[in-house]
Amino acid sequence: MVIGAGQLAKCFNDYIDNDEMCIFASGVSNSSCEDISQFNREKELLKSTLINNKDKKFIYFSSCALSSETYPKNAYYNHKKNMENIIKSYSSNYYIFRIPQLFGDLILHKTLINFIYKSIQHNHEFSVFNNAYRYVIEINDVKKLVEAYIKYHESCITVNLANTYRYKVLDIVKIFEELLQKKASYNIINKDDEYTLELSSLESFIKEKNINIDFGKDYLKVKLEEKIK
Numbered sequence: 584m585v586i587g588a589g590q591l592a593k594c595f596n597d598y599i600d601n602d603e604m605c606i607f608a609s610g611v612s613n614s615s616c617e618d619i620s621q622f623n624r625e626k627e628l629l630k631s632t633l634i635n636n637k638d639k640k641f642i643y644f645s646s647c648a649l650s651s652e653t654y655p656k657n658a659y660y661n662h663k664k665n666m667e668n669i670i671k672s673y674s675s676n677y678y679i680f681r682i683p684q685l686f687g688d689l690i691l692h693k694t695l696i697n698f699i700y701k702s703i704q705h706n707h708e709f710s711v712f713n714n715a716y717r718y719v720i721e722i723n724d725v726k727k728l729v730e731a732y733i734k735y736h737e738s739c740i741t742v743n744l745a746n747t748y749r750y751k752v753l754d755i756v757k758i759f760e761e762l763l764q765k766k767a768s769y770n771i772i773n774k775d776d777e778y779t780l781e782l783s784s785l786e787s788f789i790k791e792k793n794i795n796i797d798f799g800k801d802y803l804k805v806k807l808e809e810k811i812k
Contacts, residue, residue, distance in 0.1 A: 584604065584606065584639065591722060592608035594723065605632060605639045605641050612694070614646070619658075643667070645741075646660060646681055646682070646683075654778035678732060678740060679741040679742070682745065683718035684718065685719075685721075686721055689807075689810050695752070696755070703756075704765075708768040711772065712773075714774065714775040715777060716752065717750055717752055719755075721806045727794060731788070745780060749780075
């Protein structure tokens, strides 16, 4: 069973008829959202889905930013934390996967990777914080890791799924400039926006289970090059 209609939900399409698990890939995805009605809509859908699927493994996607105690939490992140707490109170067989900047197809979307790509493609000017850093992960690698954790790890866990290399946002822009052979038009704002993740347990899991994912500094460039060709 899969709840949702976005790219992440579609990535798990082969689980639609699976009666043993419920993959909840619906709800608010924009981390700048402040719309209480959207938060409430996800909360009610989450609760009803949990109540109606108590016998299933429950998979939910949250945000890596929650793993940093010092990173400022806006309305979106507080909402995500609330969703995690609801899952823990309703389910005894859950997997919460916290993900960073997710990218799949390079379509028009508000997520960072897609926003930068489309801005450069269409010659739109944008702003970049000079000291902003982000972790990333490609959507198919999320699926690989989710499937591996469900297969090899006991439930009732909260796990960060992210490339182990943290990118400066300015460097992400430069990667796109190189791949597209096109200069970006952007303003630099003097501001910090960063957090760090402890990903050693994820690295160990990938190595122990021989999962075919090559995380590291070149990860983003390699993945984007495959999509742009």
